[in-house]
Amino acid sequence: MQLTINCNGQVLDISKPQVMGILNVTPDSFSDGGHFNSINNALAQAEQMIIDGATIIDIGGESTRPGAKDVAEHDEIERVIPVLKAIKQHFDVVVSIDTSKAKVMREALEHGAGIINDVRALQNENCLATVAQFEVAICLMHMQGLPRSMQNSPHYNNLFDDIILFFEQRILACQKVGIKKEQLIIDPGFGFGKTLEQNYQLLTDMNKFMQLGLPMLAGLSRKSMIGNLLNRDVDERLAGSLTTAILAAQQGAKIIRVHDVKETVDALKVLDKVSLSR
Numbered sequence: 548m549q550l551t552i553n554c555n556g557q558v559l560d561i562s563k564p565q566v567m568g569i570l571n572v573t574p575d576s577f578s579d580g581g582h583f584n585s586i587n588n589a590l591a592q593a594e595q596m597i598i599d600g601a602t603i604i605d606i607g608g609e610s611t612r613p614g615a616k617d618v619a620e621h622d623e624i625e626r627v628i629p630v631l632k633a634i635k636q637h638f639d640v641v642v643s644i645d646t647s648k649a650k651v652m653r654e655a656l657e658h659g660a661g662i663i664n665d666v667r668a669l670q671n672e673n674c675l676a677t678v679a680q681f682e683v684a685i686c687l688m689h690m691q692g693l694p695r696s697m698q699n700s701p702h703y704n705n706l707f708d709d710i711i712l713f714f715e716q717r718i719l720a721c722q723k724v725g726i727k728k729e730q731l732i733i734d735p736g737f738g739f740g741k742t743l744e745q746n747y748q749l750l751t752d753m754n755k756f757m758q759l760g761l762p763m764l765a766g767l768s769r770k771s772m773i774g775n776l777l778n779r780d781v782d783e784r785l786a787g788s789l790t791t792a793i794l795a796a797q798q799g800a801k802i803i804r805v806h807d808v809k810e811t812v813d814a815l816k817v818l819d820k821v822s823l824s825r
């Protein structure tokens with residue numbers, strides 16, 4: 548299994564699970580209410596996440612929540628690139644850009660982004676050709692449908708087989724344009740076109756995706772699958788989020804995408820201690 552990932556010139560150690568801190572720069576971000584939209588606020592939040600132990604900062608300029616509105620390319624670039632530039636100027640951290648737009652990807656890669664985190668797995672126009680020009684890490688996430696409608700009536704013939712087939716097809720599409728398998732990360736896409744039961748089946752047996760031989764990313768933090776199970780509002784989901792982070796890491800996830808960096812880093816340290824003592 549791969550121990551490092553090349554992130555556009557930076558090397559990310561994945562010998563142990565890494566924490567990716569979420570930095571939303573959208574006015575309608577569900578967890579920060581848009582308070583971090585100014586560059587200084589975004590920088591301060593990134594700094595705190597780095598102090599708390601995040602080794603990756605994931606900047607997103609378009610919400611992917613169910614029902615979220617589309618954002619124009621120009622607006623997304625205006626939101627994301629100044630924050631990316633400021634973070635790269637101040638901190639030695641891998642920056643991931645959560646986008647599905649080729650132009651945003653190109654701008655971000657030219658300004659030092661190390662990971663492209665695409666919930667549409669590079670299926671939009673020109674995305675494959677754009678990222679193929681860089682030695683960047685790419686997170687291919689599985690989603691059934693689109694954010695506007697994905698939770699309407701998700702259906703799978705076989706949940707795991709369907710998602711594995713999707714990854715195999717996306718890996719092949721990447722390889723066809725010259726993207727190497729070692730650049731890829733896979734993510735089952737918790738909450739993206741899955742029922743509550745399907746989300747928990749994925750979490751129970753996430754290790755099945757290890758057969759693809761790629762590092763896995765898990766994004767579970769504060770998601771509805773936690774809120775709906777526990778009947779908790781978004782700001783009351785820490786215990787549930789930490790539990791899911793540990794379950795994912797135990798099954799081989801190498802990147803855990805979270806809002807609550809400090810608490811997740813602590814939880815992963817305890818897990819690491821127990822694993823090392825075995």
Ligand code: 9MG
Nearest residue numbers: 645664686688734736737766
């Ligand atoms: C942007 N975004 C929101 N949820 C996500 C998840 O679960 N995984 C990834 N890779 N990105 C996500």
